[in-house]
Amino acid sequence: MSRRLAQGLGDDGASDTSEPVAAVVALGANLGDRAATMESAVQALRALPLVTGVVVSTPIESIAVRVTGPDAAAPSYLNAVALVTTRLAPSVLLSYLHAIEARHGRERRERWGDRTLDLDLIAYPGVTSADAALILPHPRAAERDFVLGPWLEIDPDAELAGYGRVDEVLAHLRGDA
Structure with missing residues (x-):
């Protein structure tokens, strides 16, 4: 079986369903002109094949998070979440996200290091995966208020597979539950 068929892809990279889904991208x-870079990345998302809509949250500032924890000495992040309406299969969408990062100067030198652009596929409706190349939902999404808050802004009824409603996950994370 070809890899494309094993991934549920047609010749055009679409998933095996003709119905578009709203994938969640953080x-x-x-580093650099964060706002301009993120706006450029949103435009690149809108230009992807088989993408029919992109809704983006209001950007928020957050402290850098390292492997060792929060790092107030590092440059702060500008974060947002986008709902990307697409027929692209998750693995194909992830490949496009990595290409957009590379076009914006992303270098993968150090885990959780500073970056010009980070695009993470957080969730893809109906898909869970533990494959090392594509873990869905994103393994740390439930731990990141800078993902959950913006996601909730653009999708008040959002659910994170394996965790439940995003509003409840966020309330628990913030200690409000």
Whole structure:
């Protein structure tokens, strides 16, 4: 079986369903002109094949998070979340996200290091995956208020597979539950 068929893809990279889904993509940047970079990335998302809509949250500032925890000495992040209405399969969408990052100067030198642009595929409706190349939902989404808050802004009824309603996950994370 070809890899494309194993991934449920047609020749055009679409998923095996003709119905579009609203994939959740987190955007972040803490180097350079963060706002301009993120706006350029949103335009690149809108230009992707088989993408028919992109709704983006209001950007928020957040402290950098390192492997060792929050780092107030590092440049702060500008973060947002986008709902990307697409027929692209999740693996294909992720490949496009990595290409957009590369076009914006993203270098993968250090885990959780500073970056010009970070695009993470957070969730893709109806898909869970533990494959090392594509983990869905994103393994740390439920731990990141800078993902959950903006996501909730643009989708008040959002649910995170394996965790439940995003508003409840966020309230628990913030200690409000």
